[in-house]
Amino acid sequence: MKKTLRFRFALFIGKAAYRTGKLLKMNASHFPGRLAINLCPDFLGRIDKPEKIVCVTGTNGKTTACNMILDVLSDCGYDVLNNRAGSNLNAGIATALLSHSTLGGKVKHKLALFEVDERSSKLIYPFIHPDFAVCTNLFRDSLQRNAHTEYIFNLISDHIPKDTHMILNADDAISSGLAPDNKRTYYSIAHMETDHDEDINIINDARICPKCYHLLKYNYLKYHHIGNAYCPNCGFTSPESDYAALPDFDAGTITVKHGDADETYPLITDSIFNTYNQVTAIAVLRELGLSPEEISSSFAKVKVLETRYSSKEANGVEVITHLSKGFNPIACSCVFEFVSRQPGEKEVILMLGDIYGHSHSPEIVTWMYDADFEYLNQPDINHLIICGERCEDYKLRLLLAGVSEDKITCVPDEAKAHEYLRLDKTEKVFILHQVYATTAAAVAQNKIIDRLISK
Amino acid sequence: MADSIIIETLYPEFANLFGDLMNTGYLKKCIPDGTFIDTNLFDEPAFVSQDVSMVFMGAMSEKQQELVVHALTPYRERITELIDKGCIFLMTGNAMEIFGNYIENEDESRIDCLGLFDTYARRFMFKRHNSYILGEFQDMKLLGFKSQFSHSYGDNSDCYFYKVTTGCGINPDSDLEGLRKNNFYGTYTIGPFLISNPLFVKYLMTLMGIENPELAFEDTITNAYNSRVRQFETFKSH
Numbered sequence A: 001m002k003k004t005l006r007f008r009f010a011l012f013i014g015k016a017a018y019r020t021g022k023l024l025k026m027n028a029s030h031f032p033g034r035l036a037i038n039l040c041p042d043f044l045g046r047i048d049k050p051e052k053i054v055c056v057t058g059t060n061g062k063t064t065a066c067n068m069i070l071d072v073l074s075d076c077g078y079d080v081l082n083n084r085a086g087s088n089l090n091a092g093i094a095t096a097l098l099s100h101s102t103l104g105g106k107v108k109h110k111l112a113l114f115e116v117d118e119r120s121s122k123l124i125y126p127f128i129h130p131d132f133a134v135c136t137n138l139f140r141d142s143l144q145r146n147a148h149t150e151y152i153f154n155l156i157s158d159h160i161p162k163d164t165h166m167i168l169n170a171d172d173a174i175s176s177g178l179a180p181d182n183k184r185t186y187y188s189i190a191h192m193e194t195d196h197d198e199d200i201n202i203i204n205d206a207r208i209c210p211k212c213y214h215l216l217k218y219n220y221l222k223y224h225h226i227g228n229a230y231c232p233n234c235g236f237t238s239p240e241s242d243y244a245a246l247p248d249f250d251a252g253t254i255t256v257k258h259g260d261a262d263e264t265y266p267l268i269t270d271s272i273f274n275t276y277n278q279v280t281a282i283a284v285l286r287e288l289g290l291s292p293e294e295i296s297s298s299f300a301k302v303k304v305l306e307t308r309y310s311s312k313e314a315n316g317v318e319v320i321t322h323l324s325k326g327f328n329p330i331a332c333s334c335v336f337e338f339v340s341r342q343p344g345e346k347e348v349i350l351m352l353g354d355i356y357g358h359s360h361s362p363e364i365v366t367w368m369y370d371a372d373f374e375y376l377n378q379p380d381i382n383h384l385i386i387c388g389e390r391c392e393d394y395k396l397r398l399l400l401a402g403v404s405e406d407k408i409t410c411v412p413d414e415a416k417a418h419e420y421l422r423l424d425k426t427e428k429v430f431i432l433h434q435v436y437a438t439t440a441a442a443v444a445q446n447k448i449i450d451r452l453i454s455k
Numbered sequence B: 001m002a003d004s005i006i007i008e009t010l011y012p013e014f015a016n017l018f019g020d021l022m023n024t025g026y027l028k029k030c031i032p033d034g035t036f037i038d039t040n041l042f043d044e045p046a047f048v049s050q051d052v053s054m055v056f057m058g059a060m061s062e063k064q065q066e067l068v069v070h071a072l073t074p075y076r077e078r079i080t081e082l083i084d085k086g087c088i089f090l091m092t093g094n095a096m097e098i099f100g101n102y103i104e105n106e107d108e109s110r111i112d113c114l115g116l117f118d119t120y121a122r123r124f125m126f127k128r129h130n131s132y133i134l135g136e137f138q139d140m141k142l143l144g145f146k147s148q149f150s151h152s153y154g155d156n157s158d159c160y161f162y163k164v165t166t167g168c169g170i171n172p173d174s175d176l177e178g179l180r181k182n183n184f185y186g187t188y189t190i191g192p193f194l195i196s197n198p199l200f201v202k203y204l205m206t207l208m209g210i211e212n213p214e215l216a217f218e219d220t221i222t223n224a225y226n227s228r229v230r231q232f233e234t235f236k237s238h
């Protein structure tokens, strides 16, 4: 696209805004790009771009996968233009591009990696024309913003350029069908002993065949709809994988079958969810031309992924705070499942309410009935404390999950929740909290530790 | 009595976008002796060959609405007969639109629907509507959340479900929510509509012939409901 006067003006103003923001020590990762796009709507199409562009999208794991790819590329000496510091909307990508380009609109980087918000597909892909488009998975997400997977699928699929090479998760019967006529590479995780052969979660967003709409069957399921599907009616199957991974959590390695070769990498996570993200990263890095040896030696240096939790101990009791992205039923179900797997007698404090959002409108609770609160119905989870104004809703949800009423305490004021812990035979206390309640959870954690010390 | 109650859920494999299946999930707890039938897309619905007590269907995607129209069209006459007989239908979210005349896309193409109500729906795929509503049905307050791409138009003044006091009805300019004919109840509110409205559950149980119905977890669900009514009324006054 030609560099018009309008584009040059937008670039100048955008760069000026970026520099001013930097000088004022403001986070200038979104606003300058927004300004440039407002001044020149096809700004992203007109600005020079690196020779090779990789975009990563998907409901869950896109940030983690991007971080892994960037860490390995940086370790291997690549200078990668990216939007890690900023937003994953068109303005964030515009800011990343304009901040690294000259006033003439030239860019020195050879490679770019952008995380892309699914809903921004229309505003991004046609303009930046990625060489590779990666999708980690598609799940139901915020119903208010994302509606349902069919909506998000169409948004992405309709706006991916025809010559973009897709890198897709073969184990996702939804996203593996994106941009069906494009060149594609698939990755997957092979069958494992811990897999299931039928639905274990409330939600499975791919119960019906994408081709004929009859019920799908699964050779194996990892979680929700992630697994190896086939349709007994029309013969649809999950696609053959180009990178078929098999993690060995005990040995801390992951073996990836690619062509005739088995490549072995250090495994940098202990969860199946993040293993998918690592396999995504391996597939992308291999397709970019890195050797297994390069990737492997970089992974060995990458910090092991931390789950978003912190643990303190006193008097033999471990007190753990764990982020549980409320309103996202998949994320919550994963955390509940994690808690259910932890050994020991447990008490759980739930701080999942929307303590800020509800000042604008009533808290929407439909997601609760998509989240697997059933995981919290365990013989060794002895007590559940529910905080927040809507605690009766959570109590009802727990009762419907089969938790007996004597195990549930409602404490509307979350600052007082810790006072209600029984701490009789408790070995672990979990505080599962919303992003908004991170501070409240940390305060509660310290108060519980104090209480345990003075016991 | 309760052992002769049959409740059918249509297409639970996909018409479940927002926790909708907990509507029948909760009814199972309230009516443990009832028979609950799940019918998949290519199966003949149970209501075709027997008089069921209630038919439930939840929210779905736009493509799936077309599949359901196709699946139910052969049974149009039977559905009419059941509605006339007083069979309960509960349709949440956009499931309700299937019973109107048609659904119109943004390019003005139309999907013909069952035509049991003289209304039609229009889709606005880039303008998602999110809201909450509170209203009155008989002597009870009903409430719920909406999250949808489409609205219904046409005159529902003689076939609305309930009149809203907060929020909007079948479209942003209407204060008449949903569709009703005999015991057919359609509402755009999504997800666990019955969980949010325990008084309506009791009402349905009475319609099914249960005397002095008792709700599962009655205290908790009533407290949650009362607290939400207060919350909705507070926001209304803002």
Ligand SMILES: [Zn+2]
Binding pocket: A209, A210, A211, A212, A213, A214, A231, A232, A233, A234, A235, A236
């Ligand atoms: Zn099929």
